[in-house]
Amino acid sequence: MELPVVVGVDGSKGSLQAVDWAAAEAERSNRALRIVHASLWEHYEGIRPEISADRPSEQVFAENLVATAQKRATHLAPGIEVSTEVRAEEAVSALLEEGTEAALLVLGPRGHGPIAAMLLGSVSLAVAARARCPVVVTRGEPLHRPTGGRVVLGIGSTTGSTAAARFAFEQARSRGCELVAVRAWSFPPSENMPYPLVGGDQAGMYRQQAEETADRVLGVIAGDYPEVAVERKLVAGTAHQMLLEEAAGAELLVVGAKRRHAAIGLQLGRVNHAMLHHAPCPVAVVPEPSGSAHPGHQETT
Structure with missing residues (x-):
């Protein structure tokens, strides 16, 4: 049923x-x-x-x-x-x-x-x-469109789970619209220093990590939804700023949230709080199963 x-x-x-x-x-x-x-x-x-x-x-x-x-x-x-x-x-x-x-x-x-x-x-x-x-x-004003539109997915650091991504793909398919997958990246505060990273390009390294994260999430699911057009965006900046910009005019913004403990429930990080308070479109918060966080990655949702 x-x-x-x-x-x-x-x-x-x-x-x-x-x-x-x-x-x-x-x-x-x-x-x-x-x-x-x-x-x-x-x-x-x-x-x-x-x-x-x-x-x-x-x-x-x-x-x-x-x-x-x-x-x-x-x-x-x-x-x-x-x-x-x-x-x-x-x-x-x-x-x-x-x-x-x-x-x-x-x-x-x-x-x-x-x-x-x-x-x-x-x-x-x-x-x-x-x-x-x-x-x-259901934030924002209702959208009235005959065709087109997009669903925005915020890819955070819960790379062991694809619950939010799968929900976003399902929404895009049912609406017949494009999926825009956004992964924001930035330098950790401790590395915003006036000296270069030993051994290479800081920006290139963090962008590559963001790209690998997006690949892990989208690679598992995209093949199940061949009818959904996907635009992947790797953007330098804070996650909440980038997602708010992308959400303008979107039909739905999808973010994941980590479940830490049954007594605590979902951990709504600062990005999720920002989306729920300020997003210009409806926001879907999708619970990620316990243990989905990828070791060594900073939470962005």
């Missing part, structure tokens, strides 16, 4: 954008869509709706919310199977549990309370950091 696409909703504009993205993804991937609202979401975000005589109960409010999201999804993608669930528990815990039986989780970038003033809502950040399945945070 195919795992569903799960989208978390809270009634905010951002969660409606997440519903749109999730419905399109379910249609492309021929999966069912599951719409989930955790009834304590408002409490987690630090607000509680005002209760008045003419206001429906919290349960009715939640049921109306998911029904509205379901109607929106079926209007956008009439052929998909859509189910809804209202869970009487805290949002992060509910969504993390949903993620154990999901192909991916889709969330909006903000809540609808005081937290909305922040760059990324607390629920989305916590779920992206700890989920066992890929998490997509």
Whole structure:
């Protein structure tokens, strides 16, 4: 049985954008869509709706919310199977549990309370950091294109795993678009010194290491997706700057995240944090299995 696409909703504009993205993804991937609202979401975000005589109960409010999201999804993608669930528990815990039986989780970038003033809502950040399945945070404005487009993959140092790369290839194939694989490289701070590296060209050596990393990741997978056009970019500079530039106008940015320990969850490095807070397009955070880090390589995602 195919795992569903799960989208978390809270009634905010951002969660409606997440519903749109999730419905399109379910249609492309021929999966069912599951719409989930955790009834304590408002409490987690630090607000509680005002209760008045003419206001429906919290349960009715939640049921109306998911029904509205379901109607929106079926209007956008009439052929998909859509189910809804209202869970009487805290949002992060509910969504993390949903993620154990999901192909991916889709969330909006903000809540609808005081937290909305922040760059990324607390629920989305916590779920992206700890989920066992890929998490997509629907940043940026929706793109409307008949053809073309691209998916951007950030290649970090988790060279023992290809989970993020495979997810990116799948996304590019389902969308019929190009995959741009970006590997940024730079001098380690300790070697930015006013004297040359003994035995050769510093820039050439670090560029070669970046090229070898990209080859390891792409070489394992590219042959499984002959229909996907791949552009490989080796760029000198910081990873977060290069990825933000490449993400402009992209349909999706894909990054991997290392799993360190079950109690800790995913280690969202500084690059992933930057993408989740500032990327101009939706961001997919794909968990990499434990032990995938390549010894001797500095983390970039």
